[in-house]
């Protein structure tokens with residue numbers, strides 16, 4: 458099967474490319490697409506660049522141009538839930554956009570007409586991931602991931618997101634990728650390893666833990682590819 462693996466930042470896919478070793482590259486529409494074979498699957502790998510716009514473009518290209526039949530996102534996130542510490546893995550059960558606000562028309566936060574606040578991720582891939590986590594002996598959390606076009610580095614904003622969406626983690630690309638996959642009817646799996654707590658220390662923690670947390674997520678995603 459042709460499987461798309463996405464990240465937002467170069468550092469989020471570098472561990473995957475390093476593990477693959479052999480791949481070809483193709484530049485297209487502002488991204489570099491890496492083609493590889495792994496565990497009997499064809500992989501198409503790319504990092505989008507930061508944010509919902511760029512990640513929506515890359516996800517669309519992965520599906521429309523390259524014909525991916527499943528999309529796995531590997532990256533890092535800010536932790537909201539007190540159960541999540543730096544380096545922990547969380548997979549999205551559902552995702553929402555915390556910076557969408559048309560409440561002036563009586564809509565709830567994060568709601569867009571003819572759509573929904575929450576996008577549910579693929580159940581089969583989540584149950585496969587739970588099995589893999591047991592086999593690997595790693596903790597894998599499952600929860601709501603909130604997406605917005607801002608690096609959250611304030612407890613006030615983090616607590617608002619938690620209160621408003623019951624979110625467990627936050628980042629800047631998962632929901633846009635989820636929305637693209639849902640529109641195309643392609644199963645998706647959003648996995649993040651915590652790099653910071655989206656609070657006053659977030660910037661420093663992020664710089665310190667980006668590489669190690671990206672590695673944790675990438676290792677798990679490659680196990681997913683073996684078992685899909």
Ligand SMILES: Nc1ncnc2c(CN3C[C@H](CSc4cnccn4)[C@@H](O)C3)c[nH]c12
Pocket residue numbers: 465466506507508532533534535607608609610627628629630652653654655656659663
């Ligand atoms: N607290 C947080 N808030 C929002 N998102 C995150 C993430 C997840 N990624 C990392 C990166 C931060 S912006 C960026 C910009 N320049 C350099 C590095 N990162 C963006 O792709 C979203 C980890 N912690 C987060």
